[in-house]
Amino acid sequence: MSxxxxxxxxxxxxxxxxxxxxxxxxxxxxxVIFISHHMRKSVPSVITKIKARQILDxxxxxxxxxxxxxxxGMFRASVPSGDTTGMYEAVDLRDGDKGKFLGNSVTRAVKNxxxxxxxxxxxxxxxxxxxIDHAMIDLDKTEKKGELGANAILAVSxxxxxxxxxxxxxxxxxxxxxxxxETNLTLPVPAFTLISGGKHAGNHLAIQEIMIxxxxxxRFEEALQMGSETYHHLKAVITEKYGAHExxxxxxxxxAPNISSLKEGxxxxxxxxxxxxxxxxxxxxxxxxxxxxxxxTKYDLEKKVPNKSEQNFKxxxxxxxxxxxxxxxxxxxxxxxxxxxxxxxxxxxxxSLGICQVxxxxxxxxxPKRIQRAIQESTCNAVLLKVNQIGTVTEAxxxxxxxxxxxxxxxxxxxxxxxxxxxxxxxxxGLATGQIKAGAPCRGxxxxxxxxxxxIEEELGDQAAYAGQDWKVSS
Numbered sequence: 001m002s003x004x005x006x007x008x009x010x011x012x013x014x015x016x017x018x019x020x021x022x023x024x025x026x027x028x029x030x031x032v033i034f035i036s037h038h039m040r041k042s043v044p045s046v047i048t049k050i051k052a053r054q055i056l057d058x059x060x061x062x063x064x065x066x067x068x069x070x071x072x073g074m075f076r077a078s079v080p081s082g083d084t085t086g087m088y089e090a091v092d093l094r095d096g097d098k099g100k101f102l103g104n105s106v107t108r109a110v111k112n113x114x115x116x117x118x119x120x121x122x123x124x125x126x127x128x129x130x131x132i133d134h135a136m137i138d139l140d141k142t143e144k145k146g147e148l149g150a151n152a153i154l155a156v157s158x159x160x161x162x163x164x165x166x167x168x169x170x171x172x173x174x175x176x177x178x179x180x181x182e183t184n185l186t187l188p189v190p191a192f193t194l195i196s197g198g199k200h201a202g203n204h205l206a207i208q209e210i211m212i213x214x215x216x217x218x219r220f221e222e223a224l225q226m227g228s229e230t231y232h233h234l235k236a237v238i239t240e241k242y243g244a245h246e247x248x249x250x251x252x253x254x255x256a257p258n259i260s261s262l263k264e265g266x267x268x269x270x271x272x273x274x275x276x277x278x279x280x281x282x283x284x285x286x287x288x289x290x291x292x293x294x295x296x297t298k299y300d301l302e303k304k305v306p307n308k309s310e311q312n313f314k315x316x317x318x319x320x321x322x323x324x325x326x327x328x329x330x331x332x333x334x335x336x337x338x339x340x341x342x343x344x345x346x347x348x349x350x351x352s353l354g355i356c357q358v359x360x361x362x363x364x365x366x367x368p369k370r371i372q373r374a375i376q377e378s379t380c381n382a383v384l385l386k387v388n389q390i391g392t393v394t395e396a397x398x399x400x401x402x403x404x405x406x407x408x409x410x411x412x413x414x415x416x417x418x419x420x421x422x423x424x425x426x427x428x429x430g431l432a433t434g435q436i437k438a439g440a441p442c443r444g445x446x447x448x449x450x451x452x453x454x455x456i457e458e459e460l461g462d463q464a465a466y467a468g469q470d471w472k473v474s475s
Contacts, residue, residue: 019034022034044125044167045070045071045126045127045166045167046070046123046124046125046126047068047069047070047121047122047124047125047126047163048069048070048071048122049069049118049122050066050067050068050114050117050121050122050156050159051067051118052064052065052066052067052109052110052113052114052155053065053067054105054106054107054110055078055419057081057417057418057419057445058417058418058419058443059251059416059417061081061101061104061417062101062104062106063078063079063080063081063106063151063417063419064078064106064109064110064113064151064155065077065079065155065419066078066113066158068156068159068162068163070126070163070167072167073166075159075160075163076159077155077156077158077159077162077421077423078419078420078421079151079155079158079419080388080414080417080418080419080421081151081388081415081417082389082415082416083199083200083416083417088367088369088370089144089150089365089367089389090146090150090153090154090389090390090391091144091145091146091149091150092106092109092149092150092151093106093108093148093149093150093151093152094106094108094109095107095108106149106151108149109148109151110152112149112152113148113152113156116148117136117139117152117153117156120136120139121135121156121160125167126160126167127164127168129157129160129161129164129179129393130179130394132156132157132160133153133160133392133393133394133395134394136153136156136157136392137153137392140153145391150388151388153391154388157392157393157394158387158393158423161176172423172426172430173426173427173429173456174430175430176397176427176430176431177429177430177431177432179397180401180430180431184465185429185430185463186429186432186433186466187219187220187429187453187456187460187464187465187466188220188412188428188429188433188435188436188453188467188471189213189215189223189434189466189467189468190214190220190223190436190437190438191211191213191285191411191435191437192211192212192213192214192227192230192441193210193250193252193253193254193439193440194210194211194212194230194231194234194254194255194269194272195209195210195234195254195255195256195257195265195268195269196208196209196249196252196253196254196255197209197210197250197256197265197304198289198292198293199416200250200251200252200254200256201249201250201251201254201256202248202250202256203256203257203258203259203304204259204260204302204304204305204306205256205260205261205262205265205304206260206262206293206300206301206303207262207286207289208288208289209252209254209286209287210266210269210284211284211286211287212226212227212273212282212284212285213282213284213285213333213435213471214226214227214281215281215282215283215333215468215471216278216280216282216468217466217468218466218468219457219464219466220453220466221457223466224441224450224454226276226278227441227450228441229276230269230273230278230282231440231441231442233272233273233275233276234255234268234269234272236272236275237268237272237275238255238257241268242258246258249440249442251416252414252418252439252440252443253439253440253441253443253446254439254440255440260301260302260305262286262301262326263326266284266326266330266332269284270330282331283331283332283334284330284332284333285332285333285334285335285336286332286335286336287336287361288335288336288337289336289337289361289362290337290340291337291340291362294339294340294343297316297343298313298315299314299318299319300312300314316339316343319338319339320346320349320350320353323335323338323350323355324355327355327356333356333357334356334357334358334359335350335357335359336358336359336360336361336411337359337360337361337362337363338350341362344363344373344377347363348378348379348380351378351379351381357381357382357409357472358381359382359384359409359411360379360382360383360384361384361386361413363379364380364383365389366384366385366386366389366390366396367389367390368395368399368402371383371399371402371403372402374408375402375406375408380408381408381409382403382410382435382472383399383411384411384437385400385410385411385413385433386413386415387424393427396427400431400433409434409435409472411433411436411437412424412427412431412433412437413438414437414446418439418445418446420444420445420448421448422448422449422451422452424436424438425438425449425450425452425453425456426452426456429456434467434471434472435471436449438450
């Protein structure tokens with residue numbers, strides 16, 4: 001299109017005249033800036049270019065980053081990745097060439113963005129999130145987004161969401177609330193990882209995470225302070241008991257002392273909380289990730305202990321008794337994946353006891369069909385939302401709507417392989433999920449999420465609402 005054709009198509013001569021007249025009426029001290037801003041608003045934004053690249057996540061493993069350009073700016077997004085990909089979640093596209101990054105390169109996904117996705121989306125309005133996402137879904141044509149790559153599709157989806165917010169001249173969280181229909185902007189209660197185990201750490205602890213929930217804070221800013229102080233008190237407790245060499249951290253920043261007992265970890269955390277003086281204002285959450293140490297129908301809590309003299313497997317019934325005992329002895333209010341991902345029966349039975357929030361991660365995999373089954377069978381009462389498991393912003397919004405309509409809680413979650421992108425912070429506020437899990441209050445890729453929530457709370461000012469004591473109630 002020639003310059004003349006562009007001018008005629010957008011009637012720019014008339015719009016320039018209108019902008020000049022508006023500047024005169026406003027008696028602006030800087031007409032050039034005023035007219036420039038006025039013109040930017042008068043011309044609708046369209047996607048003009050999409051450029052992707054391969055970057056590294058927090059584990060040094062390749063992932064996808066996208067720069068999406070409109071006629072009003074550039075908007076960048078990068079996506080995380082998890083330990084494994086379940087059979088019910090969207091699939092990241094990796095090259096598989098063992099000679100490069102041990103087979104984890106994402107150059108095919110990058111190529112798909114730069115060629116196929118870019119061609120399909122150029123010219124589209126970035127504010128039309130659903131249309132953009134469905135255009136990519138239709139282009140892929142597979143249930144798990146395996147043709148183009150879920151990592152490729154999600155990166156573009158998030159970048160477009162950021163561009164849409166800029167076009168509307170609203171914060172990203174407000175744009176997400178607008179396109180989802182959410183009216184209650186809420187700062188979530190953070191689930192800070194303080195002790196790491198399972199696949200995320202090299203210690204002997206089988207369960208994956210012990211977390212704290214500062215539900216007694218009055219604001220998110222205070223919640224972050226409580227999390228940070230507890231973290232540092234825990235470091236001191238571990239140093240005193242085991243030495244400074246036991247203060248190494250896991251993939252998500254939680255301390256990884258060489259303990260093998262869940263109870264031992266809870267005792268460490270209980271002492272750290274006691275030193276803060278916050279006491280009842282801080283509660284405890286556990287991510288068991290039981291599938292990782294499930295053998296048949298039994299659970300081996302000593303799976304990571306070397307040279308053990310005998311097997312000490314627990315039945316599902318034994319696990320229920322253990323959870324009941326722990327919840328009575330410690331202020332545990334939430335347990336994630338207490339049983340194997342296919343053991344619906346025992347998850348349902350444990351949830352029916354009403355002891356604590358029961359969160360489905362491996363059980364549900366952010367999959368609408370799995371969530372619907374959980375709703376129909378009353379299996380658990382919270383969904384762990386990992387956006388890259390479902391694949392687009394639009395589908396994430398639908399999952400949250402599905403959960404909320406069934407009165408289920410939603411925990412917006414990071415992945416073990418993270419980037420500096422803070423998108424899930426805005427997502428959690430815009431969708432009012434009430435809870436967010438982004439790792440420890442340390443490590444840059446984790447703090448990017450928590451620090452963004454600080455900025456959002458500051459921007460909202462008197463309108464800021466922290467989920468706090470209503471952490472289970474998201475709407």
